[in-house]
Amino acid sequence: MKTVWMITQADVQRGWQRLCEYTEHARIATGVPGVAIAIAWLPEQGPPLVETLGAGCRLLGSQAPAADNQVTADTVFPLASLSKPLASTVMTTLIPGTSDGWEEKVPSLGLAVTPTFASLFAHRSGLPDHAGDLLEDMGHDRKAVLERLRLLALDRTGGYAYTNFGLTAAACQAALHVGKEWEDVAHDRLYAPLGMKSTSSRYSDFLKRENRTWAHRLRANGEWYHAKPLPDGKPNPDAQRNPDAQSPAGGVTSSANDMALWLRLQLGDLGLGFDAEFFRWLSLTHRPYVPGIYKPGVPREPHTSGYGLGWNVTDREGQPLKYSHSGAFGLGAATSVELWPEDRLGVVVLTNGEPVGVAEALCAAFRGFVSDPGLEVAALLKPDFDSFVHPGHKKTFVERFQEAMRQELHPPARASDTANPARVISAKYGLLGRYQSAFYGTIEFLVEQDRMFMLQGPAKQRFDVTATHKDDVFVYDSHGENGTDNNRIAFDRATPNQVTVWNLFVSTPLTLKSEGDTLCPVSGEIRAWRVRASKPGQVRLTLARRGVNGFRQSPLMTVAVGDNRFVGADLPVLEGDMLGFSVDDRVYWQHSTDDYVIEADIDREGTFTRVP
Numbered sequence: 140m141k142t143v144w145m146i147t148q149a150d151v152q153r154g155w156q157r158l159c160e161y162t163e164h165a166r167i168a169t170g171v172p173g174v175a176i177a178i179a180w181l182p183e184q185g186p187p188l189v190e191t192l193g194a195g196c197r198l199l200g201s202q203a204p205a206a207d208n209q210v211t212a213d214t215v216f217p218l219a220s221l222s223k224p225l226a227s228t229v230m231t232t233l234i235p236g237t238s239d240g241w242e243e244k245v246p247s248l249g250l251a252v253t254p255t256f257a258s259l260f261a262h263r264s265g266l267p268d269h270a271g272d273l274l275e276d277m278g279h280d281r282k283a284v285l286e287r288l289r290l291l292a293l294d295r296t297g298g299y300a301y302t303n304f305g306l307t308a309a310a311c312q313a314a315l316h317v318g319k320e321w322e323d324v325a326h327d328r329l330y331a332p333l334g335m336k337s338t339s340s341r342y343s344d345f346l347k348r349e350n351r352t353w354a355h356r357l358r359a360n361g362e363w364y365h366a367k368p369l370p371d372g373k374p375n376p377d378a379q380r381n382p383d384a385q386s387p388a389g390g391v392t393s394s395a396n397d398m399a400l401w402l403r404l405q406l407g408d409l410g411l412g413f414d415a416e417f418f419r420w421l422s423l424t425h426r427p428y429v430p431g432i433y434k435p436g437v438p439r440e441p442h443t444s445g446y447g448l449g450w451n452v453t454d455r456e457g458q459p460l461k462y463s464h465s466g467a468f469g470l471g472a473a474t475s476v477e478l479w480p481e482d483r484l485g486v487v488v489l490t491n492g493e494p495v496g497v498a499e500a501l502c503a504a505f506r507g508f509v510s511d512p513g514l515e516v517a518a519l520l521k522p523d524f525d526s527f528v529h530p531g532h533k534k535t536f537v538e539r540f541q542e543a544m545r546q547e548l549h550p551p552a553r554a555s556d557t558a559n560p561a562r563v564i565s566a567k568y569g570l571l572g573r574y575q576s577a578f579y580g581t582i583e584f585l586v587e588q589d590r591m592f593m594l595q596g597p598a599k600q601r602f603d604v605t606a607t608h609k610d611d612v613f614v615y616d617s618h619g620e621n622g623t624d625n626n627r628i629a630f631d632r633a634t635p636n637q638v639t640v641w642n643l644f645v646s647t648p649l650t651l652k653s654e655g656d657t658l659c660p661v662s663g664e665i666r667a668w669r670v671r672a673s674k675p676g677q678v679r680l681t682l683a684r685r686g687v688n689g690f691r692q693s694p695l696m697t698v699a700v701g702d703n704r705f706v707g708a709d710l711p712v713l714e715g716d717m718l719g720f721s722v723d724d725r726v727y728w729q730h731s732t733d734d735y736v737i738e739a740d741i742d743r744e745g746t747f748t749r750v751p
Contacts, residue, residue, distance in 0.1 A: 146482050146509055148188060151180045154509030155190045158486075161504050161516045162194055165537045170363050171473075171492040172199050172355050173210040176501065177399035181406050181483035189403070191395045197491065198353040199365055212395040215337050215351040216489040217380070219466030220303075221474040222340075222391035225329070225401065226310050227260055227424040227449030229321075229387075232328040233313045234420055241423065241433035241448070245312050248305075249289035259309035260448040261428035262301045265293035267645045267661075268740075269621075271304035272385075276619035277579065277596035281307065281384040290578045291645055292714075292743065294660040299446060300648055303388035306449070310387035321387055332412055333404060335397035342381045345392040352491035354379045354471025363492060365471070380470040380620055389466070395489060398476075402485040405462075405478055424448040425462050425480070463502070467494040469548065470620055477502040484509065494548055496540030504536060529701035550667065550704045556627060558614050562606035563589035570611065570630045570638070574747035579643050582747055593628070604628060617642050636749040643745030649718065651680075651737040657718050661741055665710040665718075668739040670696070670703040676722055678735060680708060683717045692721070698735070712741060 155178055166174050173195035180188040191212035201208045218225070234240050234256070241257040248254065254264035270291055271284040279287075284304050294300065314321040322340040330338045337348065345351060355363045366378035382390040393401075404411055407418055419435045426432055427445030444453045453461040459479045466474035471491065475498035478485040486505045488498040507514050519536035526532040527543040534542060566586040573583045583594040584604070591604040593615060604615045611630040617623055626642035651657045670678050680693040693708040712718065720737050 146180075146484065148180070148182060150509050150512070151178070151188055151484065153512065154178075154505055157508040157514075157516050158501065158505045159192055161508075161519060162192065162501060164516065164520060165497050165500055165504075166195055168535070168537055169492075169495050169497045169541060170357075170361070171490050171495060171497050172196050172363060173214070173352055173491040174497070174501070175210055175212060175214055175216060175395035175489045176486065177212070177395040177402060178486045178505065179399050179402035179406060179484070181403065181408055187403055187408060189399045191399055193395065197351065199355060199363060210352070210491075211350065213337060213350055215345060215348045215392050215394050216474065216491060217345065217352075217354070217382070217466075217468060217472040218391045218393055218474050218489070219382075219389050219468045219472045221464055221466035221476055221487075222387065222389050223260075223306060223449040224405075224424070224462075224464050224476065225325075225391050225449075226306065226387040228401070228404070228421065229325045229329045230256070230260070230310065230313055230448070231417060231420045231424065233316055233324070235416065237313070237316055242431065243312075245309055247312060248285065248308050251293055252295060254305065254309075255430075256309045256313060257428065257430070257433050257448060258297070259302075259305040260424075261446055262299055262305065263297050263428055264302065264305045265295060265297060266300060266302045266305045267291055267294070267647045267743075268300040268302065270300075270302050270645060273621055273643055274579065275304075275384045276617075276621050278598040278600060279384070279580070279596065281311075281386075283597075284384060285311075287578050292647075292661040294647055296660060298648075298650075298660075303385040306388045307385045325387075325391075330397075333400050335393065335400055338391065338393040338397045340386045340391050342383045342390065342392075348392075351392070354468065355492045356469075356471050357493055357495070378470070380468050380472070382468075389468075393489075395487070398487045398489070402476075402478070402487060406480065406483045406485055425450055425452060427452045427454075465494075465499060467548065468620060469493055469622075473498045475499045475502050477506065479506070494544050496542075496544035497537060499544075500537040500540040503540075526701065529699065531700060546702055546704070550669075551706045556607040556609060556612050556614055558605045558625070559608050560605050562608075564591045564606060565589070570635065573750040574638050575750050576643075576745055576747045578645075579745050579747070581750070582640070584638075638747050638749075640745045640747065644742045647741045647743075649739050649741065651718060651720055651739065659712045659714055659716040659718055659741060661743060662713045663711075663741040663743040665693070665708045665712060665739050665741055667704070667706050667742075668693070668708055668737065669705070670698045671736040671738075672698045672700055672703060673734050675699055676734065678720055678722055678737070680710060680737075680739065681719050681721050682710060682712060683719075684713065685715065685717075708739075 176192045178190050193211035195210050196208045237243050242255050244253045246253050258264045274284045311321050314324045325340045353365050355365050366375045423433045426439050426447050427443050442454050451463045462478040471493050473490045473494035476487040486502050488501045522533045522535050524539050526534050527539050528546050564586050571584045593602045593604050602615045604613045613628040614625050630638050647661050677695050679695045683690040693710050696705050
């Protein structure tokens with residue numbers, strides 16, 4: 140039987156007081172420059188209880204007086220992917236006016252299997268993981284990105300793969316029903332009626348705010364910094380992110396005070412000017428994805444967890460039902476929201492630093508303080524909590540979130556080649572010139588003063604290219620939201636009209652079934668893979684191909700309890716190959732095990748053809 144969670148005003152007030160105290164401890168422990176928090180609780184009777192907090196600074200190293208640089212509850216932060224549940228809220232105002240509701244198809248993407256509003260908002264359209272994000276980094280606008288998604292291979296199984304531009308396509312088509320741009324619809328249908336005066340879906344509005352944050356990142360030595368403009372005065376691609384191209388999925392900016400209003404709306408506050416019909420449609424966004432269930436009156440399957448329409452839904456026996464979502468910009472923003480609808484309680488945390496887990500830790504701490512009168516702040520400061528990554532290792536409360544976030548967002552670098560900067564490149568090097576990809580567009584390789592450089596994208600972003608000890612292999616560091624170091628560029632003498640660029644790839648994630656019958660939905664190469672283990676052991680990937688005797692394997696890897704990430708499998712796969720895994724160096728498929736969960740990414744590298 141589902142536990143009934145009953146909390147009182149005293150519980151919420153106690154939780155808030157302890158959260159305020161703990162926030163400063165967590166902020167100092169992680170070094171995050173600025174934090175803003177809002178909570179909302181709707182009692183059975185009486186007005187809502189709303190509290191907000193601002194702590195820390197808007198910009199490290201600011202020359203402004205300290206009081207002017209202080210984060211307040213009105214300070215505006217980028218929400219990153221916390222924009223998604225706001226987008227599904229806006230969609231709730233549009234869906235009743237459409238003929239097919241959430242099942243309306245989105246043919247404009249030109250995909251072989253036409254997705255729906257629901258499948259795109261739930262990330263089950265068949266598009267690869269984060270499809271289009273690298274195009275955005277290269278400087279392509281929304282129209283160009285959406286037009287090129289049709290060129291990608293689809294996962295026809297409808298598996299979960301997080302795609303910002305898929306959701307964006309659905310939102311923009313929905314806005315056409317009222318003849319407006321999405322950004323105007325969001326303002327007119329949600330922000331303005333709700334009184335969210337500091338909230339916008341346009342980056343230009345954010346830059347105009349007097350009380351706004353700046354993005355901050357972490358150096359390798361643990362020092363926080365804000366990336367400054369380049370010496371020539373041009374914008375720094377590693378500074379503040381402009382997410383306008385995917386605004387519905389990641390482009391909202393808002394304050395704690397504004398988000399408190401939205402929390403009340405999500406919790407069902409009838410005093411905000413929205414009618415009962417709106418709330419009936421809003422409740423559908425909180426259902427884990429199943430085709431055909433997003434209509435009022437269709438019952439929801441109890442105790443099911445998963446991703447709904449812009450929401451993570453956690454519904455387990457004996458635990459309070461929870462809706463949640465995080466937002467993360469590697470260039471310097473991290474946010475999180477958690478709602479417990481049975482308690483009519485919610486919390487949102489906004490920060491102006493790259494994701495280090497503090498936003499999620501503060502949300503979880505608040506729930507703990509509310510639910511457990513005996514939980515004191517001092518208890519969270521002790522290393523008494525099991526690591527999420529390595530069970531049995533003890534961490535403080537915020538450290539376990541830090542470690543998990545680092546594991547998720549900073550996996551081991553994909554193996555590349557050792558740079559040889561002493562080697563010069565002649566302007567007569569035969570493989571220089573322009574290369575074209577239908578998906579990524581044009582790149583160009585040139586030489587200046589014996590040094591190669593590459594131009595990418597419509598703005599011809601310049602990247603210095605460094606030679607390696609191999610004649611036709613080079614490396615370069617990319618930048619932007621998805622920037623990585625030491626990316627491989629490989630010219631192939633056997634096919635002199637082609638070059639592959641390793642960081643320009645599309646990744647399709649797979650979760651392997653223990654029976655070894657997971658079919659590869661696309662062709663590509665597996666380089667990175669992960670093992671979540673409940674006991675130590677040795678694991679390797681195993682691949683079989685129809686019509687070919689025997690099977691191929693990745694190197695045997697030793698795994699520890701917790702999350703393990705590996706690179707360098709270098710296992711080419713074809714669509715239809717059967718992928719599984721074996722344990723402890725056995726030569727047969729692993730037929731059943733509850734000890735290991737295996738995930739692998741199939742990468743399809745960016746291959747460019749020379750333009751005559």
